[in-house]
Amino acid sequence: MQQIWHELLSWWQSLSGTEQKFLGFLVTVMTLIVALISSYGSKFVKRSNTVKQTTNSGDTITGGTHIDRQNNYYGITLEEHEQRLKRRETEIRAELEQAHAAGRRVLETELRAIEQQLQDTAASYQDLIADLTARIAQLETLRGEFADALLDRAIEALQQGETEKADNLFQQIEDEGEGAIKSIAEATFQRGKIAEDAIRYTDALERYENAIRLQPDNALYLNEAGNLHLKFANYKKAIEYFELALAGYIKTHGEDHSNVATIRNNQGSAWHSLGEYQKATNYYEQALASNLKTYGENHPDVALNRNNLGEAYRQLSEYPKSIDYYEQALVTNLKIHGEDHPDVAINRNNLGLAWYALGEHQKAIEYLEPALVTVEQFLGNNHPNTQAARANLDAVRAALNASQKK
Template sequence: MSSFLSTSLQRSVAELHINENNRDDEVNVLFEIIADPKLPGGVQPFADVSRFSQFPEEKEVLFMAGSIFHITDVISGGSFSIVKMELCSKEMNDLKPLFETLRNEYGGEQAGKEQEASLNSFAIVLFNMYRYDIADRFFRRIYYESSNNDPNRVRYCLNIGNVALHTGHYEECADWYDRALKLCESHSFIDHPIEANIHLVRGNLYAKQHRRKQAITSYNKALTIYRKNFGENHSRIATCYSNMAGLFERQKYYGTSLEYHETALNVANHTLPATHPDLVFYNLNLAKLLLELRHRELQRALTHTKKACEIAQKIMPTEHPKFLDIYETMGKIYELMQDFERSTLWYNKVDALGGWQMADVHIQRKWNKRKEFTCIRCHRRTWIYRSFEWMKDTRLNCLIFHDFGFFLLDIERYCCHY
């Protein structure tokens, strides 16, 4: 937005413009804005200009460039989606820390200085929305259009590698991470946070390839550099601890994993705004681990899951894929508490969002091959291959796969988990 944002007090006027611009390759969006003229300082001017307009019946309202809006809800469906927003002040205490944190994160780093958002920042937003194909095109375009002396090429290589990692192209991913490390050396970014970022994502690559020793080594390298630059309390140190916790959890070192999960959440709580998206992941990861321990801590797991859900409801659209994870964890907790009425309620929410298709090919395969359901006999949440869906509610299936299967899982959890 380079000048003014033109809006109307008449919904019919906005819908008329939507109907005039119907294209198969575009998604129509209607923005509903609540603007309070009594907000404190830091709000860009806006005004009803109907009496100055050639079309006063449109009741046009103009917002100045630089206006900040807080998205409160996203409603999909019908011929267009609806995005509900509120005009915000730059001085609003609850949003200012989050705004500054996200601006710095998406701006990136160059020679130790925080940079403003750019086209690369937009591509990162697409990446975080799981639009890997579009994000990849932007990252590659930026990389190939940049000069050989541009220090930001390190970040561009890193981002292209991240897309390859999330789409399962591990050899290509390793190649781009190697390029990024070489560029770090050529630009003298030694012990710089960008070098730590590369070691961190290389650790993620090694973890995907089940090369656990190399993954731990990479995570420790990243952690050492982060500590040199930021001390003990920084959001990226929390990310490091969280990734290491996940690795130890897959190795069934549950005691060590619990310690790292708790440390990650503690650091994040001290360094991130109260509504930062990462807090959703840290709380939920800790809750899921607490359910796998030999002596399950159900009440504590419920507390962390509720916290994750509370934050997600404030900052994420209602159809965000993370809600699948939250709802399923909530249902499992109540199921273990023998509160089948509440567990069924949360599992129904999972089923309602079950059609959501993520860009991650592995999750797509899972949803395409499996049918998740709540057994009407034992009230357990489980799954069955779609080719055998006809027998999901039979007594034989419940006896063999539910009673006996969950009995074996309980033995494994008691013998192997700490």
């Protein structure tokens, strides 16, 4: 689920003072989607999600949908995953007290990512296991590029959740590569993934870009670097990487492939953040068409694309079209997740904004009320975003009362 908290800040800064006073909390963006989207806090889902890795034969490696509290294949449990996130959260909050402006921006981006994962630790754990499965499958295809004993130890460390040990082993592969560009690049990339899993984004980006210098045509490396630039609001740089990754994936997979659709969604998100809403719709439409062919109607990525289209058209003041896309996204997410899920709240929140823009206060309230209930459920009554959402709903109610008194 492409980077919601980050997108709120970019969107908020683009609003007028009047809009800020009214809106405060609302709507969805990532992925990247992002993306990236998964969570609360921005108008459009910019999901900056990682493109699935593939084997050399082109087969997509994906994880299952059922999460056991103790995964039989990996040593890290759901509880340990949550504990690691909380430890990193504590570290970041301590670092924020001493950080200067540039460092604060990075730390705040990392903190939002942790908050997002902690909203639904089972889902973020599932994403972690699926990603580890893909990475290990990719490493298995590279046997012969690495010393088998060293590769076996690195894979075992990844499987057991021993990330520091795995990082040291991949560093050893880097150091002992002796000109084996492919193996050095992959080891560098794997170290980047370990850093990203640990929510250490500056280290991760440095390693991704080092891997790209070694293998500049690797679409996976390019996409991961683009995703992190998207998180950091380096939108033009993200677009540059996404364009290169897109060319590589189209060459390998053709137009209608999930990886191609994901990158196009992320490209749309980057253009969206730059205020190029019409250009964003073009990428979102292509992503939607591809995902409909791949998955059919009832899939999270299809809902994501439609939500993003709804937000882009809302920004273009094409409210009826915006509402149509939001409604379709809501129907899909209700089928997939049921009532009490962040994505459902995001869709309802966005619908409330669109109806409010049309002056339909009562209709807006009908969507904003259940959205608030879900926000309270996930964030609690005292979270700043919950308080802002409540204040926004109160503001719409006040506007309705004022209109009825005229």
